[in-house]
Amino acid sequence: MEKYVCMECGYVYNFKIGDPDNKIKSGTDFKDVPEEWVCPLCAAKKEQFKKLK
Structure with missing residues (x-):
């Protein structure tokens, strides 16, 4: 489970x-x-997120 x-x-x-x-x-x-969830701070789409290493 990543961030x-x-x-x-x-x-x-x-x-x-x-x-x-x-x-x-x-x-x-x-x-x-x-998939319809957006960033709670800036409303960016889920696809704008990147997995942290």
């Missing part, structure tokens, strides 16, 4: 936290986040 960073604003999606404000439960792997 993903928004290439637009630097927001980091952490599966341990999820995105509770947008109904993404903690423990949700990034691949399981719906």
